[in-house]
Amino acid sequence: MSHKVFCKKYQKEMPGLALPPIPGPKGKELQLSISQEAWDKWKSHQTTLINEKHLDMSNPDNRKWLSEQMDKFFNNGDYEKASGFKALD
Numbered sequence: 001m002s003h004k005v006f007c008k009k010y011q012k013e014m015p016g017l018a019l020p021p022i023p024g025p026k027g028k029e030l031q032l033s034i035s036q037e038a039w040d041k042w043k044s045h046q047t048t049l050i051n052e053k054h055l056d057m058s059n060p061d062n063r064k065w066l067s068e069q070m071d072k073f074f075n076n077g078d079y080e081k082a083s084g085f086k087a088l089d
Helices: 024-033 036-053 060-074
Strands: 004-007 012-015
Touching: 004 024, 012 036, 036 060
Parallel strands: none
Antiparallel strands: 004 012
């Protein structure tokens, strides 16, 4: 049975994540404030960014940039979009 959270991305109560999606305090924070749907959308967008920007995830600067984009995405900020890509919603 899934629990509900007030999703900061969609600004409504939605089914939450069963487990923290990443290790540490940041993962716990995400589990308590992000819906499963928002996390799934982020994972898809993250993959697009990694591929389009040719990010090397072993590079600390690339990981930091992607983490910043994740924060902007979940807080409805001005996050990086893939150029020339139109999502099918």
